[in-house]
Amino acid sequence: MFSLLRSMWLVFLHMFHKRETYQYPEERAPLPARWRGRIALTRDPDGGERCVGCYLCAAACPVDCISLQATEDEHGRRYPEFFRINFSRCIFCGSCEEACPTYAIQLLPDFEMAEYNRQNLVYEKENLLINSEGKYPGYNYYRVAGMAIDGKAKGEAEHEEPPVDIKSLLP
Amino acid sequence: MSTGHYWLVIGGVLFVILNTAAGLIWLERRMLALWQDRYGPNRAGPFGLFIVLADTIKLFFKEDWIPPFADKVVFVFAPAVVVASVLLSFTIIPFAPNVVVADFNVGVLFFLAMSSMGVYSIVLGGWASNNKYALLGAMRGASQMISYEVFMGLSLMGVVILSGSFNLSEIVAAQKNGWYILPQCVGFFIFLIAGIAETHRLPFDIPEAESELVAGFHSEYSGMKFGMIFIGEYMGITLISSMVVTLYFGGWLGPAFLPPVIWFVLKTFVFIMLFILLRASMPRPRYDQLMEYGWKILFPLSLVNLLITAAIKLLI
Amino acid sequence: MAIIHIDGKSYEVKEGKNLLETCLSLGLDLPYFCWHPALGSVGACRQCAVKSFKDEKDTKGKLIMSCMEPVKDQLRISVSDKEAAAFREQVIGWLMTNHPHDCAVCDEGGSCHLQDMTVMTGHSYRNYHFSKRTYKNQYLGPFLNHEMNRCIQCYRCVRFYKDFAGGKDLDVFAAHNHVYFGRYKEGTLESEFSGNLAEVCPTGVFTDKTLKQHYTRKWDMTYAPSICQGCGLGCNIIAGERYGSLRQISSRYNGAVNGYFLCDRGRYGYEFVNSERRIREVAIRGLMDHAIDPGAALQYLQDKLPPGRTIGIGSPRASLESNFVLQQLVGDDNFYLGMSDAEHDLATLALKILKNGPVRTPSMQEAATADAVLILGEDLLNTAPMMALSVRQAVRKQPLQDAMNTTHVPAWQDAAVREAMQDKHGPFYILHIQPTGLDEIATRTYHTAPDNITRIGFAVSQLLGAPVAAVKDLSEEEQQLAQAIADALLAAERPLIIAGYGCGCEGTMREAANISWALQQKGKAAMLVLTTPECNSLGLEMLGSHRLETAVTAVLDGDIDTVIILENDLYRRLDRHIADQFFQHCKEVVLLDHLYNATAEKATVLLPAGTFAESDGTLVNNEGRAQRFFQVFAGSGVVQESWRWLLQLGAATNNARLKNLVYLDDVTQALAQSSAIFAGIDQLTPPADFRIAGQKIPREPHRYSGRTAMLANVNVSEPKPPEDADTAMSFTMEGYRGEPPSSMIPFFWWPGWNSVQSINKYQTEVGSSLHDGDSGKRLIEPKANGQAPYFSYSPDNFVPLAGHLMLVPLYHIFGSEELSVHTPAVAERMPAPYILLNPEDAQRYQVVESHQLQLSVNGHPYTFTVKTDARLHKGMAGLPVGLPGIEVVGVPVLGKL
Known part of the structure; x- marks a missing residue:
């Protein structure tokens, strides 16, 4: 009984505490760098799209709000033909970012995405793709993957030997 | 009393009560925020006061959805019961000398009768919703209200014994020389607790218990039907607060530098604040704890209080 | 039977099999690469190591390769033994030393045996920090993609391609850690079974190139069990769809029909479903300007189907259901099998032989x-x-x-x-x-x-x-x-x-x-196989009715107003000139078909019919086996099953024979009752109200993605997913997650086994039938002890006729079939139209290779490009029938110079 009264008293005393609220539009909360907000598709250091259309983000998405179609350019580089996120479904859990093997999809510290029209919450690739490497500068998936693309032939990636000459008799 | 005065009182009471209830929505949110180090509604109008208006408009314009599986007649009827019973209870409250709608000589009994009516709203609403959460909420509500009704009445009897009257105006008048809070402090606590339970406010909001029952008996309600239940709850708070003031804190009595009505309102507001503070600070007890607390502690206590009061009255 | 002890538990198993196969049959998870149920063991990959013990007292044991160990009585082994497990993990570690960091861009990812096995062994971190070996890839034609870096040298590809399928042009080159699997030089893989490499390869060296054009991961496709429409054999296939287009065909194991494999026509000939030439709207000649909704079309046809003056022409490439409903719609007397004369004779004969013979x-x-x-x-x-x-x-x-x-x-x-x-x-x-x-x-x-x-x-x-x-x-x-x-x-x-x-x-x-x-x-x-040209030739013949030429006669006589043609291009069945005449004499030509073809040009009403991927139905293969195929996805717009169109036509015309038929099960039941030969055809697959644990069988894997985004560009509010009232399968991922009945397995998947190798888990015993028996029902069984009615007619020796060439049919796996040629990849493999002559004939008619030769067939002139081959009998000319550009039908036929 006493504890009840004591907690009532303590709560009452909160009347005289400083308020924690950020008065949002006038006053902005500092967002940490790892804040899970707006989702963006980033680019390689050389400016190419990082997304290779592997579908892992879509598979990881618990609300299934990512859909894409992978395609390939004439030199073998994969990219998404379309990439759509339905932000009216997104729960900003960050699973897509964790699943992404190329650091392409990243959640950025920005949450100001509200719309009056729900349809505007459907983002296509042109709305998602940004001109930046995002949180992981320097990473370039195709420099470690074995596929040949324009400007990187077989054996030219990191930690790769030149292609085997299968006609060689040397050991 | 002239007819003009009579209608004026009715109009005035209705106007004040309904507006208070609506205002309480704002007040409660602001106060809760205050106690939780927040601001609460502060955007619509000065101090966010227009939130009341916005809320009302919203409630009026929301789709009035009756689930296809519900018992339609009862479903519609239930919310009206709660508002009607609470409003009727207000008829016997003396807000000031001669400002009372019906100066019954059995006012206290009328209040008890009316407040028991409120349970119908919960039971019928829960049952008509044809939803398991609603039904569970209704069952809880019914048992809770029936249990707490018992010693609410018993706790009041101490006051009745002391004043020798069931008429609330007379009870107020009888406190001229001392508020009943002093002789009846036990009765007051029991009545207050029972009152909170009657309005099923926290910590006694077992019938709603949103963490387990979605929204309890009014899970299926929306729009203005929900609004009536919602407003009914706030009017209930006001009712219990004004009853507490009338019965134990001398009603409109107070030093003459303020008119009696103001005294009454001030005192009532203190208790309304208490209700809100309770909500801000109390966890919800378990259902069995609630019943145990009522029957094993409060009920015997109220009997003892009644016995002692009666004995003392007899002896003096 | 032998008793073997695995990890202290005793099992009764068949003797003589290998231990790996036995362990897998028992449901144990044991990793492997080089072994394949159809290819046997070679012991190349060292992945399936287990520990074997001499007797109970032996605690040390020794590592053995389970795929090389025959099962003997009282064999004691341990699969979970620490040393064996560590060995298996180590082996994967070695295999992965050169494996590229490719999974994200690899088409095998998500259905990769190597991924599965790596996870199964627990190898999770790379310990090898030196550089990786790389290879150059080869162009292997339109069907397969080559990415040699990913190879783990299991040798399965050459074992399948050379040893099993008899291919010549895929081999292994170089030595030690440089071995290379490919062609001796870049070029198209010639084998008709090359596509199986995509399934046989445990990783992404060989992947399906047509899938890559519209790449979708295994978990993202809507699958349905289906039957290949490429020829009369009725191979079981799994068809996968995404975003409204058919994406992939893979083999659906059936221990009685196709086993593990498929031919390339079956695997790659699916893209006609996505063709630009698809009929997707209802069209009525003369009302071309505005889209016609199906109801209006049915209303239009309501009084255009006078009984007795309406005929129906069936099709050997349409399902039994569609043909049956058409037969009921127009009446038995007005139903004609849409086969050319020659085909009709052959089908009739085949059915007669199979039904009456003792073999x-x-x-x-x-x-x-x-x-x-x-x-x-x-x-x-x-x-x-x-x-x-x-x-x-x-x-x-x-x-x-x-x-x-x-x-x-x-x-x-x-x-x-x-x-x-x-x-x-x-x-x-x-x-x-x-x-x-x-x-x-x-x-x-x-x-x-x-x-x-x-x-x-x-x-x-x-x-x-x-x-x-x-x-x-x-x-x-x-x-x-x-x-x-x-x-x-x-x-x-x-x-x-x-x-x-x-x-x-x-x-x-x-x-x-x-x-x-x-x-x-x-x-x-003795066994007798009679091939049939199309997927339902035998079924149509079982349904039985009049010949196409009688229909032509009836129309030309002016007895007929309306012709309903079911999924059939009559220009492939009739001589072009006869067909032209035929259509001239028809008032209304109603065509239900998939693609705009020559017949569609003549049709007055076009009803868009669902392909095999958009329909449910039953086909009868050359063995007389009735097999059900399921709809993969709901057809876009007004596309629906032919039989449903016909049922709606029946309802619009108040046809008494089609009364109360609405769903697939109604039709199959009516079909089963219509004739003794079709008895039981309604029980090929469980009925539409079949449920397991109260649930339907989902067509989509449980990790199907993008549900709330794939149509969000159209409308952010998701539409209700299509419902399947015809079958016990659902179009969504919701439903029973366990093993479905064998006749309705939409895809093979098992926890820990994402690749197609999970088939092991669906079989009673590795390489034998599926758990509740192989699907399909043989409608014809030989007449045991029947008296064989021997055929006694023998033709005379073939003598070339002066000034004439006997045109005989030549078939091409890529090109002869009507629908598969609409796949770009198949079209690439299709030969140019030609006529094959004996060099002596060529000399006589003064043409040489690649010259044009004019021939008159049935009085109409045709021109062909000449090819020669001395092995062709003189006086004959081989004509690649069905090939686009070859207009002569009714081969064999005599051509006049």
């Missing part, structure tokens, strides 16, 4: 157990490709048995038995008009005219004791050949005779029947 027609897997094979006038690789794969296995049977007897090695010891067999082949004779791809493994081949093939067949049957008159004027060579064949067949236990539509000649089929019946009488377990 069993085997399934493809049974055919593979034959020990002597005779092919009469059939280029199997092009007319029934998967049967050719069975024949390849059958031809191995005798030397395999010899090898097993001499070396005492079980058949699954693949490398060892192949070493012992060397190049030996069992008795295998091919008589055909031109060389075939199987000639290289044949004991003898003989290329001659269809009539002569018939005559040799006749002689063989006579030598085998069939009560028929001797053939006159048989050449010495032919007589010798007939004798050799008869001797070989008599020496065999399970001789297999194959004939069919391949040379358009009834004689070969008759003689095949005669020979098999005679062998049966000699006490052999």
Whole structure:
């Protein structure tokens, strides 16, 4: 009984505490760098799209709000033909970012995405793709993957030997 | 009393009560925020006061959805019961000398009768919703209200014994020389607790218990039907607060530098604040704890209080 | 039976199998790479190590490769032994040293055996920090993508391609850690079964190139069990859809039909479903300007179907249901089978032989157990490709048995038995008009005219004791050949005779029947395979009705107003000029079909019919096996099943025969009751109200992605997913997650087994039937002890007619089939139209290769580009029938110079 009264008293005393609220539009909360907000598709250091259309983000998405179609350019580089996120479904859990093997999809510290029209919450690739490497500068998936693309032939990636000459008799 | 005065009182009471209830929505949110180090509604109008208006408009314009599986007649009827019973209870409250709608000589009994009516709203609403959460909420509500009704009445009897009257105006008048809070402090606590339970406010909001029952008996309600239940709850708070003031804190009595009505309102507001503070600070007890607390502690206590009061009255 | 002890538990298992197979059959998870249920063991990858103990007291044990260990009684092994597990993890670690960081861009990802096995062994971090070996890739044609970096040297590809399927142009090159799997130089893989490499390869070296054009991961497709429509064999397939287009065909294991594999026409010939030429809207001639909704079209047709003056033309490429409903709609008397004359005769004969003869027609897997094979006038690789794969296995049977007897090695010891067999082949004779791809493994081949093939067949049957008159004027060579064949067949236990539509000649089929019946009488377990040209040729024939030419007569006589054509291009069935006339005499031509074709040009009402991927239905393959295919996805817009269109037409015209038929089950039940031969056809698959644990079978894997985004560009509010009222399958991922009945397995997946190798988990025993039996129902069983009504007609020797060429059909796996040519990849492999002449004929008619030759067929002139081949009989000309650009139909036919 006493504890009840004591907690009532303590709560009452909160009347005289400083308020924690950020008065949002006038006053902005500092967002940490790892804040899970707006989702963006980033680019390689050389400016190419990082997304290779592997579908892992879509598979990881618990609300299934990512859909894409992978395609390939004439030199073998994969990219998404379309990439759509339905932000009216997104729960900003960050699973897509964790699943992404190329650091392409990243959640950025920005949450100001509200719309009056729900349809505007459907983002296509042109709305998602940004001109930046995002949180992981320097990473370039195709420099470690074995596929040949324009400007990187077989054996030219990191930690790769030149292609085997299968006609060689040397050991 | 002239007819003009009579209608004026009715109009005035209705106007004040309904507006208070609506205002309480704002007040409660602001106060809760205050106690939780927040601001609460502060955007619509000065101090966010227009939130009341916005809320009302919203409630009026929301789709009035009756689930296809519900018992339609009862479903519609239930919310009206709660508002009607609470409003009727207000008829016997003396807000000031001669400002009372019906100066019954059995006012206290009328209040008890009316407040028991409120349970119908919960039971019928829960049952008509044809939803398991609603039904569970209704069952809880019914048992809770029936249990707490018992010693609410018993706790009041101490006051009745002391004043020798069931008429609330007379009870107020009888406190001229001392508020009943002093002789009846036990009765007051029991009545207050029972009152909170009657309005099923926290910590006694077992019938709603949103963490387990979605929204309890009014899970299926929306729009203005929900609004009536919602407003009914706030009017209930006001009712219990004004009853507490009338019965134990001398009603409109107070030093003459303020008119009696103001005294009454001030005192009532203190208790309304208490209700809100309770909500801000109390966890919800378990259902069995609630019943145990009522029957094993409060009920015997109220009997003892009644016995002692009666004995003392007899002896003096 | 033997008792073996695995990790202290005892199991009763079959003796003689290998331990890996046994462990997998028991449901244990044991990783493997080089072993494949159809290819046997070679012990190359060292991945399936387990520990074997001498007896109970032995606690040390020794590591063995389970795939190389035969099961013996009282064998004691441990799968979970720490040392064995560490060994397996180590092996994966080695295999991964050079494996590229490719999974994200690899088409195998998500259905990769290497991924599964890596996870299974627990190898999670790379310990090798040096550089990776790389390879250059090769262009391997339009079907397969090559990414050699990913190779783990399991040798499965060459073992399948060379050893199993008899391919020549894929091999392994170089040595030690430089081995390379590919062609000796870049170029198209020639085998008709190359597509299976995508499934056989445990990782992403060989991947499906057509899938890559619209790449979708395994978990993202909506699948349904389906039946291949490419030829008459009825291989079981899994068809996968995403975003409204068909994405992939993969093999659906059926222990009685196609086993693990598919031919390339079946695997790649699906893209007509996504073709731009698809009929997707209702169209009525004269009302071309505005879109017509289906209701309006039905209303328009309501009074255009006068009973008695309306005929229906069925189709051998439409389901039994559609044909049946059309037959009911127009009435039995007004229903015509949409087959050309020649096809009709052949189908009638095939059904007659199968129904009345005492010899069993085997399934493809049974055919593979034959020990002597005779092919009469059939280029199997092009007319029934998967049967050719069975024949390849059958031809191995005798030397395999010899090898097993001499070396005492079980058949699954693949490398060892192949070493012992060397190049030996069992008795295998091919008589055909031109060389075939199987000639290289044949004991003898003989290329001659269809009539002569018939005559040799006749002689063989006579030598085998069939009560028929001797053939006159048989050449010495032919007589010798007939004798050799008869001797070989008599020496065999399970001789297999194959004939069919391949040379358009009834004689070969008759003689095949005669020979098999005679062998049966000699006490052999003879088998008879008759190929059929289209996926439902035999089913349509079972339904039975009038010939197409009678329909033509009726129309030309002016007795008919309206013709309803079901999924049929009459220009492939009738001479162009006759067809033109036919359409001129029709007031209304209602066509239900998938693609705009020549018939669609003439139609007055076009109803968009769902392809196999958008329909449910039943097909009867050449074996008489009725098999159900399921709708993969709901057709876009107004596209719906043909039978549903026809039922709606029936309802619009108040047809009493179609009353109360609404759903698939209604139609199949009516069909089952319509004729004794179709009895039980309604129980091929569980009915629409079938539920497991109260749930439907989901068509989508549980990790199907993008549900809330894939249509969000159209409308952010998600539409209700389509519902399937016809079958017990749902179009969503919701439903029963366990193993469905074998006839409705939409995809193979098992926890920890994402690749197609999860099939092991669906089989009663590795490589045998699926858990509740292989799906499909044979509608025809041989008449046991039936008296064989031998055919006694023998044609005369083929004599070239002066100034004429006998046009005989040549078939091409890529090109001869009507629908598959609409796949760009298949079209790329399609030959240009040509006419094949004997060089002597060419010389006589003064043409050389690639010259144009003018021929008049049925009085109409045609021009062809000439090719020559000396092995073609003089006086004949081979014509690639069905090939786009070849307008002559009704081959064999005489062409006049």
